[in-house]
Amino acid sequence: MSGGGSGRGGGGRVTRCFRFVGRHSLDLGPLRELVASRETPDAFNFSRVPIPVDDPRVAGVVATARAELEALSDEKLCPLAINVRVVAVNASPPPDVGLENDEKGSFHPGFNWHNDQRKDERWLYTALFYDVRGVIRGGETIFDDDGGGLTRVAPATGRLLAFSSGPENTHRAGPTAGFGRRLVVQTQWGRPGVVVVHPFKTAGRFVWHAFQDAWGPPTECGGSWTRIHPIKTPRNALEGLRWSRLLVLLRDPVDRLLSEYAFFHAAPGDRCYAGTLPLKLRLVPPATSLEDFLARSRADHQIRFLLGEDDCDDSCVERALSLLEGAVVAIKDDPILSVENALRQFGVVAPRSSGSAFVDPPCPHLSERDLADPVLLRLALAATTLDRRLVGAIRSKRRRHDDEL
C-alpha cells in the first residue's frame, strides 16, 4: 500500500492511507544521550524511553512530523505519544574486531508484526525518525503488503518514515546486527479534542473567548481545543476532521452577508473595524456600496468554506449535511440551535453570563430595512441560495427531532 486514498483503520476511524519515506535534518544526538545511560555492557541493549510531547528536546521532531503528516493526511493533528527506541548491538565492540566485519556483531531479533492503532485507537498516524551510528545491518522497518510482499525501509540517519497507523500499514522492526546503535524516535499522532469551525462572521470570536475562558488558550492538542481560522484556512474546513468533536458555527446566510458588509465598513476604533485585518484579508474595499457588494459577493460562503470548494452546485448541500453529521451545530441567533446551547454541550458557559473580560461592542448594524429595496433583496437571496438550503435543512431536521421526542 502506498500513496493517497482513504481507508478504514482500527476503531472504525477513517483516515487517509499513505506511506511516505522522506528526510529530516534534525540532530537526534541529545535523544541518543537520553537512553545511553540505560545501556549495560551486554551484547545488545534495547531501550524505550517515553518523552512528553511538550518536552523541548522533541520540539524539532514534533514540528517536522506535524508538517509532514498534516500535508499527507490533510488533517489538523496532535502529537499523542513519543518514544525513543534504541537498539544497541555490541555497544562496545572488542578493539580487535574491525567494524567492517559485522558478521561477528551481536544480534537483536526485532519486534512482532503489529499496527500502531491496535495499541491505541486514537493513534491515526505515525512518523519515525531514524539515526544510526556505527555499522548496522538489518534493522529495517518492514511492512506486510496487501499482496503478500514485504516493503523494507532501511534505518538511515536523516530518514523519516511517515504512515497511517491502521492495518493497511502492518509492520515490524526487523532483526538488527552489527556494531552500533539504531535509534528511532517514534511519534504517534491523532486528532485534536474539540475543533471549533466557523465561517467568517458567525460568532466565532465569541466562541473562542468562551473556550479560552473555560479551557485556556487553544493548545491545539491533548484533549483540548483548537479552531479553524475562517479566512486563513485556504481549503476544506471539515473534511478530515470528521472524527474530532466538532463545534460548527453557522448563521442565517443573509444576516451573515450583511454582517460581512458591515464589518468592512466599520469606523476606525470599532472592534469590528476591518483595518485590524491584514490588507490581503480585506475582502471588500471600504467604498463599496451595498449593491455592489451583494452583486460581487462570492455566493454561498458557508458551504464553500466547509467543503473547501470554489464552485458549488446542488450536491454541495447534501455533502455539507453529511459532513456535519455528528458535529454540534450552532446557528447564530437561532433560539434553539443557539451558540449558548451548543457551548453548554461542551460544558462551556457563554462569556457574557460568566463575567468574562470579553466585551462585545456592537458592529454597525444593518437591518432588514436595508433590504427593503427589491433589487438588494434579490441580490442577497441569489448570493445565498445554497447556504440558505443548508441552514434550512439543519433547522428542519432539528424540528423533526424535537417533534419526535
Ligand SMILES: O=C(O)CCC(=O)C(=O)O
Ligand atoms: O523501530 C521500528 O522500525 C518500528 C518501531 C515500531 O513499529 C513502533 O514503535 O511501533
Ligand SMILES: [Fe+2]
Ligand atoms: Fe509500530
